[in-house]
Amino acid sequence: MAVFSIHGDIIWSERFGSFKTAENSYLTVVDGKIDSVSAEKPACEVIDARGSLVIPGLSDLHLHAPQYAFCGLYMDEELLDWLNNHTFPEEGKYGNMEYADRAYSKFVRDLLKGPDTRVSVFATIHRESSLMLMRKLEEVGFSGYVGKVNMDRNSPPYLTEKTEASLSETERFIEDAEVFREIRPIVTPRFIPSCTDELMKGLAAIAEKYSLPLQSHLDENLSEIEWVRELCPSSISYADAYDRFGMLSSKSIMAHCVYLDDDEIALMAKRGAFVAHAPSSNANLSSGIAPVRKYLDAGLNVGLASDVSGGSSLSMFRIIQDAIAVSKLLWRLKEGSGKPLTFAEAFYLATKGGGSFFGKTGSFEPGYDADIVILSDEENASVLRPELSVEERLEYYVYADSERPVKAKYIKGRKVFQEA
Amino acid sequence: MAVFSIHGDIIWSERFGSFKTAENSYLTVVDGKIDSVSAEKPACEVIDARGSLVIPGLSDLHLHAPQYAFCGLYMDEELLDWLNNHTFPEEGKYGNMEYADRAYSKFVRDLLKGPDTRVSVFATIHRESSLMLMRKLEEVGFSGYVGKVNMDRNSPPYLTEKTEASLSETERFIEDAEVFREIRPIVTPRFIPSCTDELMKGLAAIAEKYSLPLQSHLDENLSEIEWVRELCPSSISYADAYDRFGMLSSKSIMAHCVYLDDDEIALMAKRGAFVAHAPSSNANLSSGIAPVRKYLDAGLNVGLASDVSGGSSLSMFRIIQDAIAVSKLLWRLKEGSGKPLTFAEAFYLATKGGGSFFGKTGSFEPGYDADIVILSDEENASVLRPELSVEERLEYYVYADSERPVKAKYIKGRKVFQEA
Numbered sequence: 038m039a040v041f042s043i044h045g046d047i048i049w050s051e052r053f054g055s056f057k058t059a060e061n062s063y064l065t066v067v068d069g070k071i072d073s074v075s076a077e078k079p080a081c082e083v084i085d086a087r088g089s090l091v092i093p094g095l096s097d098l099h100l101h102a103p104q105y106a107f108c109g110l111y112m113d114e115e116l117l118d119w120l121n122n123h124t125f126p127e128e129g130k131y132g133n134m135e136y137a138d139r140a141y142s143k144f145v146r147d148l149l150k151g152p153d154t155r156v157s158v159f160a161t162i163h164r165e166s167s168l169m170l171m172r173k174l175e176e177v178g179f180s181g182y183v184g185k186v187n188m189d190r191n192s193p194p195y196l197t198e199k200t201e202a203s204l205s206e207t208e209r210f211i212e213d214a215e216v217f218r219e220i221r222p223i224v225t226p227r228f229i230p231s232c233t234d235e236l237m238k239g240l241a242a243i244a245e246k247y248s249l250p251l252q253s254h255l256d257e258n259l260s261e262i263e264w265v266r267e268l269c270p271s272s273i274s275y276a277d278a279y280d281r282f283g284m285l286s287s288k289s290i291m292a293h294c295v296y297l298d299d300d301e302i303a304l305m306a307k308r309g310a311f312v313a314h315a316p317s318s319n320a321n322l323s324s325g326i327a328p329v330r331k332y333l334d335a336g337l338n339v340g341l342a343s344d345v346s347g348g349s350s351l352s353m354f355r356i357i358q359d360a361i362a363v364s365k366l367l368w369r370l371k372e373g374s375g376k377p378l379t380f381a382e383a384f385y386l387a388t389k390g391g392g393s394f395f396g397k398t399g400s401f402e403p404g405y406d407a408d409i410v411i412l413s414d415e416e417n418a419s420v421l422r423p424e425l426s427v428e429e430r431l432e433y434y435v436y437a438d439s440e441r442p443v444k445a446k447y448i449k450g451r452k453v454f455q456e457a
Numbered sequence: 458m459a460v461f462s463i464h465g466d467i468i469w470s471e472r473f474g475s476f477k478t479a480e481n482s483y484l485t486v487v488d489g490k491i492d493s494v495s496a497e498k499p500a501c502e503v504i505d506a507r508g509s510l511v512i513p514g515l516s517d518l519h520l521h522a523p524q525y526a527f528c529g530l531y532m533d534e535e536l537l538d539w540l541n542n543h544t545f546p547e548e549g550k551y552g553n554m555e556y557a558d559r560a561y562s563k564f565v566r567d568l569l570k571g572p573d574t575r576v577s578v579f580a581t582i583h584r585e586s587s588l589m590l591m592r593k594l595e596e597v598g599f600s601g602y603v604g605k606v607n608m609d610r611n612s613p614p615y616l617t618e619k620t621e622a623s624l625s626e627t628e629r630f631i632e633d634a635e636v637f638r639e640i641r642p643i644v645t646p647r648f649i650p651s652c653t654d655e656l657m658k659g660l661a662a663i664a665e666k667y668s669l670p671l672q673s674h675l676d677e678n679l680s681e682i683e684w685v686r687e688l689c690p691s692s693i694s695y696a697d698a699y700d701r702f703g704m705l706s707s708k709s710i711m712a713h714c715v716y717l718d719d720d721e722i723a724l725m726a727k728r729g730a731f732v733a734h735a736p737s738s739n740a741n742l743s744s745g746i747a748p749v750r751k752y753l754d755a756g757l758n759v760g761l762a763s764d765v766s767g768g769s770s771l772s773m774f775r776i777i778q779d780a781i782a783v784s785k786l787l788w789r790l791k792e793g794s795g796k797p798l799t800f801a802e803a804f805y806l807a808t809k810g811g812g813s814f815f816g817k818t819g820s821f822e823p824g825y826d827a828d829i830v831i832l833s834d835e836e837n838a839s840v841l842r843p844e845l846s847v848e849e850r851l852e853y854y855v856y857a858d859s860e861r862p863v864k865a866k867y868i869k870g871r872k873v874f875q876e877a
Contacts (some may be wrong), residue, residue: 436529
């Protein structure tokens with residue numbers, strides 16, 4: 038039985054909108070699971086993180102690993118132009134294993150330094166480099182999902198698969214991925230415009246056959262929604278177009294959902310599908326602001342997402358900032374959008390909210406996976422405001438604009454990162 | 458004659474919306490002024506910044522130095538509550554010189570590391586610590602303005618001055634500040650709600666007597682605007698309330714301007730007053746989004762501002778990101794707001810746009826002050842995208858979320874910062 042404890046200022050969120058804290062306490066881990074939070078020193082190895090914040094790992098529900106190579110570039114364009122002019126040409130490069138090796142190494146290295154412990158990643162259509170990305174993530178100790186993307190229409194020739202080949206490559210990807218323990222495959226139709234009905238039917242069957250989760254894009258941008266309306270005249274909505282293939286369930290992530298109508302909200306709620314809310318990306322690509330308060334009130338599952346490289350930062354701390362900021366702007370600019378998100382609410386979404394897609398992660402309740410991040414905030418706590426509460430220290434840290442690094446990170450009780 | 462040249466990849470903006478670039482070229486400085494940009498190596502000392510970006514210094518038109526101590530905290534509150542619950546109690550501490558010394562030292566140290574070369578700063582009502590802040594900024598080589606704040610009504614007792622004392626302390630502040638060369642005083646009525654008519658008249662006379670610029674707040678928040686309407690029943694608008702005291706001119710900065718009506722826009726344009734656009738702060742405090750495109754189309758002078766600590770980051774790179782992002786959201790959410798800002802446009806506002814308040818700064822045209830920032834972007838330029846243009850490298854750098862430090866900084870030709 039592997040047991041250890043971390044001694045520090047512990048803070049987590051079990052319920053939407055509130056924190057639990059345990060200052061100068063011990064977070065004990067047994068066999069990769071949270072065992073207890075206690076003020077009493079346990080009889081096991083104790084890791085000294087006194088004066089540091091100890092928080093649950095964050096989950097990024099939606100990001101594109103191949104786009105990281107141009108993260109923070111070409112931000113003057115809207116979604117469909119941005120895809121055609123920059124994203125697709127970049128994704129086309131991942132048939133080249135030498136390029137993919139360099140690009141994915143940088144992606145994994147930078148992701149490791151941040152506060153994320155779980156991720157659900159889009160790769161590209163290329164089976165081999167998608168497997169390489171899985172291997173790289175697995176090797177450093179990450180947990181989560183990687184999808185080989187499927188596209189068989191309305192895409193540039195170098196990213197358009199034959200339907201049959203797309204399906205067979207996906208099955209081969211899934212079978213080859215059986216060697217990985219912590220990074221699992223996820224079925225990934227890019228979005229309705231890129232996938233024929235035949236491909237969608239085949240992918241739904243594959244998800245069923247292998248009991249796999251599924252991820253895609255939904256209601257991101259008004260032009261995209263209009264396009265889907267033309268492509269799917271018999272569907273009553275964009276969400277319905279996925280639902281007809283059986284693609285909405287508690288095992289699916291729908292990225293963006295900026296413009297869900299009432300029927301779509303009801304459908305998403307009924308199916309238990311997850312909304313990956315990507316506030317930075319939705320601003321950068323001029324998509325809009327998802328009315329997250331409305332979705333939460335309707336009982337939808339919501340997590341946060343960087344959507345790199347629509348989002349220009351890998352840091353989920355930045356995404357928390359942006360989720361709060363855009364919710365305030367929506368509240369101010371659009372009547373009936375509901376109250377802004379508080380810091381505690383956004384932190385919940387980034388931890389337990391999105392984490393619940395991956396199982397029991399993102400909280401320090403007993404039996405949860407021991408996904409733990411240690412943050413040094415000594416400078417803050419000592420210099421000017423020694424009276425800050427643990428909650429306030431966390432807010433200060435999250436708003437510190439990525440300036441302060443993660444000190445150490447554990448996934449399922451295994452240390453995956455230690456600050457140099 | 459002091460002459461030197463910086464050899465690197467030079468980029469600046471002379472006209473709103475476009476860049477000039479000179480790759481692998483020489484930026485020559487003579488007696489603290491820009492002399493030339495040339496591909497030919499000049500016959501003087503050459504500073505080797507090959508492979509680095511060389512850009513003009515950025516101007517922050519509005520920030521509150523005493524609020525930096527709680528930067529990134531208490532973001533769940535709106536303006537008036539946030540002022541009463543957090544800002545005023547913190548500002549009350551600056552009568553204590555020992556506390557002010559620690560807090561202002563941290564502020565100046567962090568500001569120095571960033572890309573700003575010019576700042577227009579609010580201190581507090583306290584003359585002595587305001588002078589201390591000026592000294593600290595002057596000592597490290599900054600250029601710009603610091604205002605002792607004036608408040609004689611609607612403020613907590615510990616921040617409410619007697620009108621006469623407020624005026625006499627201001628004159629003494631201005632006279633004591635004559636020892637400083639580069640950091641100059643600026644007349645700083647906090648905002649209409651904090652200042653009686655008598656105080657405003659006196660401050661306008663002081664600005665006139667000493668030929669000083671002036672800074673204040675205008676149209677930040679809907680509750681504040683409503684309050685001003687009650688306080689000034691005879692004024693036709695909030696801007697008009699300032700104008701009646703002669704406080705709008707090309708030497709005044711009005712922070713925020715989220716809600717200028719058409720009359721106010723015309724008045725601000727006529728007077729040539731500067732709008733300090735603070736997008737991050739206006740989101741954080743749920744104020745709204747200033748329609749900057751409309752203001753620019755009407756010929757207003759516009760610069761960017763962090764408004765620390767309504768803004769949660771000192772970095773003007775982050776403010777550029779946010780100015781672009783909120784302009785996209787406004788375009789999407791509110792009809793008639795005009796096109797979003799492009800990266801080139803926002804960069805202009807952060808450099809020459811706001812810089813023009815301070816004189817000739819923020820550009821590399823001959824005769825401009827040699828305010829220069831060197832940025833290392835080796836990692837970007839070499840690893841994945843060796844083909845990036847200088848403009849693209851700059852965009853990548855600005856969006857890199859403060860992760861990458863400034864390498865060196867010059868103000869009026871004097872080196873004020875060098876990365877350790």
